[in-house]
Amino acid sequence: MQGRITQAVQAAGRDSDDVALIAVTKFFPLSDCQLLLEMGQVDFGESRDQEASEKIPDLRDWAQARGDNGTSDSRPFTTHFVGQVQSKKARSLARYVDVVHSVDRPKLVTALDRAVQHACEAGERSEGMGALIQVNFDSDAAADRGGVSPSEVPALAEKIARSDHLRLLGLMAVAPQGAQGQEAQEAFDSLAAACHDLKQVYPQANWMSAGMSGDLEEAINAGATHLRVGGAILGSRYPGR
Numbered sequence: 001m002q003g004r005i006t007q008a009v010q011a012a013g014r015d016s017d018d019v020a021l022i023a024v025t026k027f028f029p030l031s032d033c034q035l036l037l038e039m040g041q042v043d044f045g046e047s048r049d050q051e052a053s054e055k056i057p058d059l060r061d062w063a064q065a066r067g068d069n070g071t072s073d074s075r076p077f078t079t080h081f082v083g084q085v086q087s088k089k090a091r092s093l094a095r096y097v098d099v100v101h102s103v104d105r106p107k108l109v110t111a112l113d114r115a116v117q118h119a120c121e122a123g124e125r126s127e128g129m130g131a132l133i134q135v136n137f138d139s140d141a142a143a144d145r146g147g148v149s150p151s152e153v154p155a156l157a158e159k160i161a162r163s164d165h166l167r168l169l170g171l172m173a174v175a176p177q178g179a180q181g182q183e184a185q186e187a188f189d190s191l192a193a194a195c196h197d198l199k200q201v202y203p204q205a206n207w208m209s210a211g212m213s214g215d216l217e218e219a220i221n222a223g224a225t226h227l228r229v230g231g232a233i234l235g236s237r238y239p240g241r
């Protein structure tokens, strides 16, 4: 896995320090997360609140207990939420998510901003939440997996930037359904262009979240700063299939 990334980074003439690997642990048990953490993994991605709202706090408790033995610091990992978010889940996400990658509507910005404020007041978190806008490059509207069209990015970015508790970090995309090779490359190149435009206005919003098990080479080539990889690290989520 690390070999694939290293190769792609070199082929693209990039620096490996500029590409972070988020281990997407959805459908994988706490024990896998603990193993990854022990191996030095620091970025974890989840996509279902029902599962993550138990697993991540458990992982944090476990890591903190380890920290008491002098083996680790008290906040040794970052939690990324990469799945579609229902507004009614905002309050739950605010308890354990550090960075949300899938902001795709103004109403969700309002809900998350308020939820983070409540969580801070309740002592459940001490800082704001990082936020990325999910951009959709899928021409097939029926395959709706969230995301705004590139033309909708500026208005949503402004709303996040004006919020009190969200920090605009950049853009995220998933390659169109079934896209591989050249087609994935084109989607990620479009995302890179949108990231470039965003940075002209918000220089600190420099994340480009792209690349999964099947297309991380294309994403690295396009300039991705954060890969979201599950299967290629942890194996199939569906043994036997």
Ligand SMILES: *Cc1c(COP(=O)(O)O)cnc(C)c1O
Pocket: 024, 026, 047, 082, 083, 174, 212, 213, 214, 228, 229, 230, 231, 232
């Ligand atoms: C599941 C998921 C991933 C990881 O996918 P793999 O194919 O397992 O690498 C990345 N991004 C999102 C949004 C996901 O839902």
